[in-house]
Amino acid sequence: xxxxxxxxxxxxxxxxxxxxxxxxxxxxxxxxxxxxxxxxxxxxxxxxxxxxxxxxxxxxxxxxxxxxxxxxxxxxxxxxxxxxxxxxxxxxxxxxxxxxxxxxxxxxxxxxxxxxxxxxxxxxxxxxxxxxxxxxxxxxxxxxxxxxxxxxxxxxxxxxxxxxxxxxxxxxxxxxxxxxxxxxxxxxxxxxxxxxxxxxxxxxxxxxxxxxxxxxxxxxxxxxxxxxxxxxxxxxxxxxxxxxxxxxxxxxxxxxxxxxxxxxxxxxxxxxxxxxxxxxxxxxxxxxxxxxxxxxxxxxxxxxxxxxxxxxxxxxxxxxxxxxxxxxxxxxxxxxxxxxxxxxxxxxxxxxxxxxxxxxxxxxxxxxxxxxxxxxxxxxxxxxxxxxxxxxxxxxxxxxxxxxxxxxxxxxxxxxxxxxxxxxxxxxxxxxxxxxxxxxxxxxxxxxxxxxxxxxxxxxxxxxxxxxxxxxxxxxxxxxxxxxxxxxxxxxxxxxxxxxxxxxxxxxxxxxxxxxxxxxxxxxxxxxxx
Numbered sequence: 001x002x003x004x005x006x007x008x009x010x011x012x013x014x015x016x017x018x019x020x021x022x023x024x025x026x027x028x029x030x031x032x033x034x035x036x037x038x039x040x041x042x043x044x045x046x047x048x049x050x051x052x053x054x055x056x057x058x059x060x061x062x063x064x065x066x067x068x069x070x071x072x073x074x075x076x077x078x079x080x081x082x083x084x085x086x087x088x089x090x091x092x093x094x095x096x097x098x099x100x101x102x103x104x105x106x107x108x109x110x111x112x113x114x115x116x117x118x119x120x121x122x123x124x125x126x127x128x129x130x131x132x133x134x135x136x137x138x139x140x141x142x143x144x145x146x147x148x149x150x151x152x153x154x155x156x157x158x159x160x161x162x163x164x165x166x167x168x169x170x171x172x173x174x175x176x177x178x179x180x181x182x183x184x185x186x187x188x189x190x191x192x193x194x195x196x197x198x199x200x201x202x203x204x205x206x207x208x209x210x211x212x213x214x215x216x217x218x219x220x221x222x223x224x225x226x227x228x229x230x231x232x233x234x235x236x237x238x239x240x241x242x243x244x245x246x247x248x249x250x251x252x253x254x255x256x257x258x259x260x261x262x263x264x265x266x267x268x269x270x271x272x273x274x275x276x277x278x279x280x281x282x283x284x285x286x287x288x289x290x291x292x293x294x295x296x297x298x299x300x301x302x303x304x305x306x307x308x309x310x311x312x313x314x315x316x317x318x319x320x321x322x323x324x325x326x327x328x329x330x331x332x333x334x335x336x337x338x339x340x341x342x343x344x345x346x347x348x349x350x351x352x353x354x355x356x357x358x359x360x361x362x363x364x365x366x367x368x369x370x371x372x373x374x375x376x377x378x379x380x381x382x383x384x385x386x387x388x389x390x391x392x393x394x395x396x397x398x399x400x401x402x403x404x405x406x407x408x409x410x411x412x413x414x415x416x417x418x419x420x421x422x423x424x425x426x427x428x429x430x431x432x433x434x435x436x437x438x439x440x441x442x443x444x445x446x447x448x449x450x451x452x453x454x455x456x457x458x459x460x461x462x463x464x465x466x467x468x469x470x471x472x473x474x475x476x477x478x479x480x481x482x483x484x485x486x487x488x489x490x491x492x493x494x495x496x497x498x499x500x501x502x503x504x505x506x507x508x509x510x511x512x513x514x515x516x517x518x519x520x521x522x523x524x525x526x527x528x529x530x
Contacts, residue, residue: 004030004155005349007180007189009162009202011035013138014317014334015195016145016156017054021342021496023152024058024453027349030189031149032182034196036159038146041294042223042252043138044328045071046104050416050434051335052130057450057498060144064133067140074249102131105327105414108382109236109243110397112414116407124408127417129437129445138331160184164205165192165313172206173311191345192313195334198301200319206310212303212322212373217242217380218261219324220269220277222295223251224288231284238393240385242281251292255281256326256383261299269295300324300380302373308362316341321369323376332416333372340365343453343496352476352528364421375413423501424522431503435494441484446494453496454478455527460491460504469519476527491515493522501526 006022008015011033019029047055047064055061101124103114119125136144149156161183168188169176180187194202203210226232232246244255257277274295275288302323308315317334341361347353382393400406412418420432438446438458449456455477459466462483470477477493493502502522508515523529 001185001187003177003188003190004028005189006030006191006193006345007032007178007187008193008195009180010195010197010317010319011038011142011146011156011158012195012197012317012334013141013145013331014338015193016142016149017335018193018195018316018338018342019154019156020058020145020149020152021338021453022346022349023149023154025343025346025350027346029149029154030187031154031156032160032162032180032187033156033158034161038139038142039294040139041296042221043296044325044331045137046135046328047141047335048105048328048332048414048416049102049127049130049134050419051332052133052136053127053434053436053447053498054335054339055133055144056130056447057496058148058453059451060148061130061133061447063144063147064130064136064141067137067144068133068135070140071135071137071249099128100131101125101128101411102134103411104134105411106236107401107410107414108326108379108393109238109245110382110393110401111236112411113401113407116402116404117411118404118408121408121412123412123417126436127415127434129447141331157184162196162201165202167311171311172313175312178312190312190349193341193345194313194315194319195317195338196319198303198318198322200315202313203305203315203319206313208310208315209306210303211306212301213377215261215299215301217256217258217300217324217383218277219254219256219298219300220274220295221252221254221298222269222274223249223292224253224274224295225251225290225292227287227289229286231286232282237282238383238385238390239281239283241283242385243383244278244281253278257281258384262297265297265299269297298325300376302377304366304369304373308366309358314341314345314361320365321373323373324380326376326379327414329372329376329414333369336368336416336419337365339497346453347476347528352530354525354528357526357528368419421499423495423499423526424518428505430490430492430500433500434498435492435500436498438492438494440480440482441486441489442480442482446480446492449478449480450494450496450498452478455496456480456492456494458482458492458494460484460486460489466491466516466519469516469523470527472530473523473527493519495526 005028008019008031019031022029103112163181178192234247236245242256304321316337348358423432458480460482490503504515
């Protein structure tokens with residue numbers, strides 16, 4: 001097999017986004033996927049704001065918006081809406097509305113409420129451009145990412161079973177190439193990224209510790225055919241045996257059942273097993289006549305790899321961390337991994353990475369994943385069916401979650417926009433935060449200039465005083481002149497993953513050279529010098 005720069009194992013959202021990020025920076029990528037065809041099984045029904053902003057920065061938001069419009073049309077039909085508006089009409093209507101932070105999701109089944117969210121909150125107001133692209137189901141997301149990869153020349157090989165990796169010399173820990181062993185032969189590469197799921201063959205082979213907590217529940221998700229659904233409640237419903245949600249699309253059932261998980265999770269979910277679980281949790285003697293596609297089974301097994309790197313092999317997505325899928329946090333966490341790793345690995349391969357850049361992948365993403373694991377554990381604890389937990393849930397839902405400030409905080413946390421990295425010494429906000437929706441005084445938005453995966457320097461000085469700092473880095477930095485007299489608007493240097501690594505402050509106007517010094521420190525630390 002011909003050598004490639006990077007082999008990505010796994011064509012899920014994490015692997016596909018990562019492959020696209022690498023290809024944007026002229027890295028040769030091959031994706032190997034065990035499943036012969038894209039899996040239409042219902043999984044995550046949406047993405048969060050931070051993930052939608054990743055798509056926005058790569059010009060993929062319109063495709064996500066169309067997928068959301070299709071989902072809305074299906075949900076309205078399920079709810080009995082007799083409207084005849086087409087998906088295109090729904091999409092156009094949504095785009096014409098004034099921008100708001102889309103409040104969607106829940107915490108342990110306690111729905112976030114739009115009426116309790118302060119839309120004037122500056123944290124939320126900075127992330128409103130992607131509201132119409134959040135409701136993209138995972139299958140549609142994988143399709144649009146695969147098409148994106150194909151346009152960039154990524155080779156996606158399906159139906160290839162990966163058995164493991166080996167070094168071209170005695171060790172995987174030196175600077176030699178890596179060989180991926182498969183049932184279709186050996187694939188040599190400079191680097192390998194294992195995005196092959198929670199049971200990662202590569203992670204297990206390398207002996208990377210996967211530490212955490214054992215499961216205490218089993219969950220199911222499917223689109224099923226019922227003889228009669230009159231006894232099922234719409235939305236989220238708690239019961240003594242767990243929690244279930246029916247809808248919002250026809251036949252969709254999601255449930256959590258506390259107790260002993262199945263001994264063999266690899267056995268396909270039978271119609272009888274699904275029906276027994278639905279009856280047990282809901283208390284309704286429903287009769288299932290069929291399942292559209294395939295029913296999925298999951299647990300709250302919660303674990304994280306101690307290290308995300310072993311020589312020239314890196315872990316991303318579920319290969320690096322697993323947890324209960326409540327709120328779709330796993331999908332979004334994996335996309336964040338891919339966005340963070342892609343440009344760093346590409347810079348390393350292209351020889352322009354600052355020293356230690358690739359090490360910042362684990363330093364930045366490992367703590368984020370640890371936080372998400374605890375976030376999901378807390379939800380599981382709050383979902384138990386005993387009376388004491390029910391009382392606690394009522395207090396949180398009726399007292400805490402009815403406070404506007406608390407609702408704003410929970411919405412911001414679940415949406416991923418509160419991620420923060422230590423990217424500069426003694427940095428003040430917004431440095432280290434996600435850029436969000438930055439509108440330009442000249443024309444357009446910052447995201448419009450980020451489609452090719454480069455850093456973006458938005459220079460808002462009246463005289464273009466920061467241009468010189470990146471003049472020699474045109475291959476890596478897009479310079480955007482956006483002159484304004486408004487000193488409340490900062491000049492920004494934004495990484496390819498949307499993280500602000502430098503910004504001017506109002507104090508810079510009276511401190512000669514201070515902004516230049518900080519910019520001159522940020523560039524060699526993150527961009528490099530050539």
